[in-house]
Amino acid sequence: MGMIMSLMGGGAMYSQMVSLVSTAVYDRFRASEIKNFDDFHVSILDIFNNFNSALPGKHFDAPPREEIEEAFKQWQEEPDSIKKKENFVEFLKRSVKLSKTDNATMITGVMTPPAAMAAKRYIENVPQLKLMKAFPDAVFVPTATVLGLFSVQISRKILMGKMVS
Structure with a gap:
């Protein structure tokens, strides 16, 4: 219909x-x-x-x-x-x-969670950083993703500001 x-x-x-x-x-x-x-x-x-x-x-x-x-x-x-x-x-x-999102934001949102999991697994095996095992994955991965998205937004604003001036 x-x-x-x-x-x-x-x-x-x-x-x-x-x-x-x-x-x-x-x-x-x-x-x-x-x-x-x-x-x-x-x-x-x-x-x-x-x-x-x-x-x-x-x-x-x-x-x-x-x-x-x-x-x-x-x-x-x-x-x-x-x-x-x-x-x-x-x-x-x-x-x-x-409103449209740009490609950098989309790629960061998709790629950051698996990269964060891989980085956490690697860091847990480093003897000096055993404290990382105390952080649950359910807290670490979303935090890393949000920080990645913020960094994309901030870097875009910085680059756009330099291009404008």
């Missing part, structure tokens, strides 16, 4: 779902008091924060500040409330992008 709907371009059910969700999001957006750009920006970021906290697994990146400024100008200039809603919904459809 889902395959048929996707081949038909979503069908009536899909368009009704999009309409329902966009109406609910706009109603929540409109309920917040928007007096200037900062209020508009905070409301947009709040919407993305709610999406990311409510949907397990998938996360969405917020649009850049420049796009939000353009949307605010268009939204502010429109006197008609129906047109305001249509412009806002089109802005969300245009700017919502699925």
